[in-house]
Amino acid sequence: xxxxxxxxxxxxxxxxxxxxxxxxxxxxxxxxxxxxxxxxxxxxxxxxxxxxxxxxxxxxxxxxxxxxxxxxxxxxxxxxxxxxxxxxxxxxxxxxxxxxxxxxxxxxxxxxxxxxxxxxxxxxxxxxxxxxxxxxxxxxxxxxxxxxxxxxxxxxxxxxxxxxxxxxxxxxxxxxxxxxxxxxxxxxxxxxxxxxxxxxxxxxxxxxxxxxxxxxxxxxxxxxxxxxxxxxxxxxxxxxxxxxxxxxxxxxxxxxxxxxxxxxxxxxxxxxxxxxxxxxxxxxxxxxxxxxxxxxxxxxxxxxxxxxxxxxxxxxxxxxxxxxxxxxxxxxxxxxxxxxxxxx
Amino acid sequence: xxxxxxxxxxxxxxxxxxxxxxxxxxxxxxxxxxxxxxxxxxxxxxxxxxxxxxxxxxxxxxxxxxxxxxxxxxxxxxxxxxxxxxxxxxxxxxxxxxxxxxxxxxxxxxxxxxxxxxxxxxxxxxxxxxxxxxxxxxxxxxxxxxxxxxxxxxxxxxxxxxxxxxxxxxxxxxxxxxxxxxxxxxxxxxxxxxxxxxxxxxxxxxxxxxxxxxxxxxxxxxxxxxxxxxxxxxxxxxxxxxxxxxxxxxxxxxxxxxxxxxxxxxxxxxxxxxxxxxxxxxxxxxxxxxxxxxxxxxxxxxxxxxxxxxxxxxxxxxxxxxxxxxxxx
Numbered sequence: 001x002x003x004x005x006x007x008x009x010x011x012x013x014x015x016x017x018x019x020x021x022x023x024x025x026x027x028x029x030x031x032x033x034x035x036x037x038x039x040x041x042x043x044x045x046x047x048x049x050x051x052x053x054x055x056x057x058x059x060x061x062x063x064x065x066x067x068x069x070x071x072x073x074x075x076x077x078x079x080x081x082x083x084x085x086x087x088x089x090x091x092x093x094x095x096x097x098x099x100x101x102x103x104x105x106x107x108x109x110x111x112x113x114x115x116x117x118x119x120x121x122x123x124x125x126x127x128x129x130x131x132x133x134x135x136x137x138x139x140x141x142x143x144x145x146x147x148x149x150x151x152x153x154x155x156x157x158x159x160x161x162x163x164x165x166x167x168x169x170x171x172x173x174x175x176x177x178x179x180x181x182x183x184x185x186x187x188x189x190x191x192x193x194x195x196x197x198x199x200x201x202x203x204x205x206x207x208x209x210x211x212x213x214x215x216x217x218x219x220x221x222x223x224x225x226x227x228x229x230x231x232x233x234x235x236x237x238x239x240x241x242x243x244x245x246x247x248x249x250x251x252x253x254x255x256x257x258x259x260x261x262x263x264x265x266x267x268x269x270x271x272x273x274x275x276x277x278x279x280x281x282x283x284x285x286x287x288x289x290x291x292x293x294x295x296x297x298x299x300x301x302x303x304x305x306x307x308x309x310x311x312x313x314x315x316x317x318x319x320x321x322x323x324x325x326x327x328x329x330x331x332x333x334x335x336x337x338x339x340x341x342x343x344x
Numbered sequence: 345x346x347x348x349x350x351x352x353x354x355x356x357x358x359x360x361x362x363x364x365x366x367x368x369x370x371x372x373x374x375x376x377x378x379x380x381x382x383x384x385x386x387x388x389x390x391x392x393x394x395x396x397x398x399x400x401x402x403x404x405x406x407x408x409x410x411x412x413x414x415x416x417x418x419x420x421x422x423x424x425x426x427x428x429x430x431x432x433x434x435x436x437x438x439x440x441x442x443x444x445x446x447x448x449x450x451x452x453x454x455x456x457x458x459x460x461x462x463x464x465x466x467x468x469x470x471x472x473x474x475x476x477x478x479x480x481x482x483x484x485x486x487x488x489x490x491x492x493x494x495x496x497x498x499x500x501x502x503x504x505x506x507x508x509x510x511x512x513x514x515x516x517x518x519x520x521x522x523x524x525x526x527x528x529x530x531x532x533x534x535x536x537x538x539x540x541x542x543x544x545x546x547x548x549x550x551x552x553x554x555x556x557x558x559x560x561x562x563x564x565x566x567x568x569x570x571x572x573x574x575x576x577x578x579x580x581x582x583x584x585x586x587x588x589x590x591x592x593x594x595x596x597x598x599x600x601x602x603x604x605x606x607x608x609x610x611x612x613x614x615x616x617x618x619x620x621x622x623x624x625x626x627x628x629x630x631x632x633x634x635x636x637x638x639x640x641x642x643x644x645x646x647x648x649x650x651x652x653x654x655x656x657x658x659x660x661x662x663x664x665x666x667x668x669x670x671x672x673x
Contacts, residue, residue, distance in 0.1 A: 038630075065630060066630030066631045067630075067631055067633070068629075068630055068631045068632045068633045068638070069630055071633060086633065092633065092634075159519070161521065166601065166606030166623075166627045167626075167627040167628060167630070167631070168423075168627065168628040168629075168630060168631030168632055169631055170631070190424065191424030191425065192424065193423045193424045193633075194423070194628075194631040194632070194633065195423045195627075195628050195631070195632070196422070196423060196424050197420070197421055197422035197423070197424065197425075197427075198607070201607070202521060202523055202605045202606065202607060202617050203605060203606025203607055203617070203619075203627075204606070205601050205602065205606070205627060209602070212491060213523070216491070216495065216496065216522070217499075217521065217522065
């Protein structure tokens with residue numbers, strides 16, 4: 001054991017001196033391995049690609065194997081850092097040998113999408129209506145809970161067919177986390193996780209599975225990622241936020257939600273931002289996180305990772321909107337910059 | 345003289361020496377090498393199976409300890425409160441495979457009889473080529489076929505028709521979604537017909553011509569000779585093809601998850617959405633956080649493995665009972 005440690009230290013020293021002498025020289029490439037969530041994969045691969053072009057000696061390799069797999073590999077130490085759509089709870093964090101920091105990178109939102117023949121307007125949903133529908137308590141489209149916020153829209157007397165994700169996913173986590181916050185009933189009976197025990201409904205695999213089922217099934221209602229809805233021009237509804245305003249999800253209203261939650265995030269960066277305060281905040285959104293260990297023994301890697309994080313939070317943010325991700329609000333960037341100093 | 349000494353020396357030699365000489369001789373002729381290499385290959389397969397069971401077993405310790413046998417009969421699947429049970433998934437796997445076999449066996453065997461016994465050689469070869477091509481289509485394509493053709497057809501025509509005329513049976517009651525056990529069974533049936541058809545055809549073609557000639561000679565018609573002589577002769581092989589198809593249906597993942605509705609429930613109605621073991625593992629494994637959740641998925645894998653072994657054992661017994669032999673060939 002001691003011998004192994006000595007060898008490791010020697011090796012890292014050698015690699016440091018080696019790089020120091022080779023600074024700017026060709027041939028030496030620092031490889032950083034990451035594994036985790038699939039949701040941010042498009043923006044991450046863009047960032048890693050741009051960063052690699054700026055620093056040709058650094059190559060960042062991302063395996064989008066899912067949050068669960070990313071956490072597992074980080075714990076096993078087979079990757080340099082992980083990525084997760086879901087913040088790690090204290091119980092999970094206690095299983096790691098080193099302290100793990102959460103760095104929010106971009107924002108995502110989840111929207112209700114539906115198939116209502118004859119209805120072209122964007123429907124307005126109250127939190128109670130969404131929770132009631134997904135609990136199986138509101139079963140028809142012309143239920144008062146749905147018609148009341150939608151005066152002038154003729155809603156049919158038809159059974160609502162609920163569609164949810166069948167695969168474990170960060171999208172489901174955000175959706176169920178929101179329903180848990182707005183409905184005590186949901187929290188007690190179902191709760192929140194990447195997959196839950198759904199009281200009603202059909203399951204579709206992935207965003208494409210859910211939207212496929214919704215498109216094919218008249219009078220159905222499901223939920224998909226905002227990015228997916230935007231890119232595929234799916235109809236989606238507005239949701240009433242904590243200030244009582246009906247908000248249609250957009251990149252601006254999602255960033256507004258994050259800004260509204262920033263005050264709480266200063267105490268614990270993992271705080272959920274669903275149902276965040278703020279007049280223009282869309283209530284069903286979340287961060288996706290990079291999970292960075294506080295101790296990185298390889299100094300070169302440590303400096304690289306810190307530099308990348310700094311760049312990601314500043315210049316890197318300008319690549320987000322082209323890919324339909326909502327950028328971080330300044331208040332959150334400030335909190336993360338402070339956290340950066342903790343990596344040693 | 346020389347013969348005499350030869351015999352003596354051979355008798356005086358220790359037995360092992362003689363064996364070594366035989367071994368060397370066979371080695372030179374290549375027999376021993378071939379024997380050894382193929383033995384290693386065979387052992388390798390055995391080893392992989394053992395490792396698979398071992399891995400599944402040690403990584404499912406938490407659900408075995410926490411739920412015990414109750415895991416197999418519990419209907420709960422709740423990742424939040426960590427209650428896990430396999431019954432709805434086992435049910436879905438068995439029901440969809442049974443529907444698939446009910447549809448695919450008559451189609452496959454009937455088609456094979458036509459191609460082997462009645463069709464002109466050119467048509468038979470051409471059609472067989474197409475069928476074998478079907479067997480090579482990736483399952484996700486069959487899933488798409490299910491979503492775009494089978495499900496709308498079921499939802500708009502077949503299911504309402506069945507409900508109207510056979511609605512007194514619990515099998516055809518309840519709301520119609522299109523997706524569900526029936527859709528999954530139907531897509532599986534389409535997927536496994538090529539297996540049954542192409543293997544059964546080969547088996548039927550292997551029946552000696554004398555069998556047919558003998559039947560015809562005693563005055564049987566073409567159909568009588570086929571149905572009463574050729575098919576019974578090939579029975580073991582046909583059964584073998586059916587069980588190969590069943591194994592494929594039990595383990596099918598992608599096509600099933602695209603059309604079954606992914607709801608872990610047990611319902612008498614074939615129109616209801618359900619779930620299968622392979623589908624839930626593929627769906628939930630990547631994002632499963634928490635040891636109990638992850639290990640319950642692995643325990644499901646073990647359950648599927650055991651289910652397959654049991655059904656294969658039953659298949660062997662069935663073949664044994666019908667032919668008096670233990671293998672399919």
